[in-house]
Amino acid sequence: MGIVNEVKLMLFADYFQFYIQDEKVDGDLSDKWTNEAVCILLATTDGTIGVGTVRNMKVPVNLKTFDNEPPFLADDDHVIGQINECDIEVSSGKIVIAGCTDYFPDAKRIELENGVYRARIYYGNLDKISEDGLDGEDFYEIHLWKTDKQDGIKIISHKKTNGCNDNK
Incomplete structure (x- = not known):
């Protein structure tokens, strides 16, 4: 592997989100950002993943593709506050990240x-944001295979965020 x-x-x-989507789909998530989606920082529709962020500034994003399901990232420093998984179907031979x-x-x-891919999204340092929300050490890493x-959306690990309850 x-x-x-x-x-x-x-x-x-911008708007506390970025997209990973098949190049040929419209990627409209406007009605998918429900209260639950905002709380888990994830919205999906056919061919599109919307990854929520804790800042609406420039954020570091690392996307890795694997030939098989990778092991979970080691988190010895306890910086990964959340892990979600979801699917994306690719039919154009390309994904766009933006x-x-x-x-x-x-x-x-x-x-x-082309085919179905599983995405595992790691959200790191979600609690290391400046008081004004402009600066931070948050990061987002996506693994695709x-x-x-x-398998739909799976919440592997979830940390309470503003306005969200602990039931997620």
Whole structure:
């Protein structure tokens, strides 16, 4: 099992989110950002994953693709506050990773074989944000691997965020 590709970006998380989506879908998540989705920092629709963030500034994003399901990241320093999993179906041979207000034609593209992929999203240092919310040490790491089935959204680990209860 190994890393097939790794992309490190600084994305403008306008409206506290960024997208990973199949290049050919419209990626409209406007009705998917329910209260629950905001609380778990994740919204999905066909061919699109919306990753919620704790700041609406530029945030570090690391996306890795794997040839098989990778082991969970080691968290010896206890910086990963949340882990979610979801699916994305790729039918165009490319995914786009961008802030929701980025200019789509200029956004980063990653070539992938068509099929269903599982995404594991790590949210780190969610509690290390400045009081004004402009600066922080938060980071977001996404692991993608091809799978033969869709499992839907799974909340592996969740830390309470503003306005959200502990039942998630």
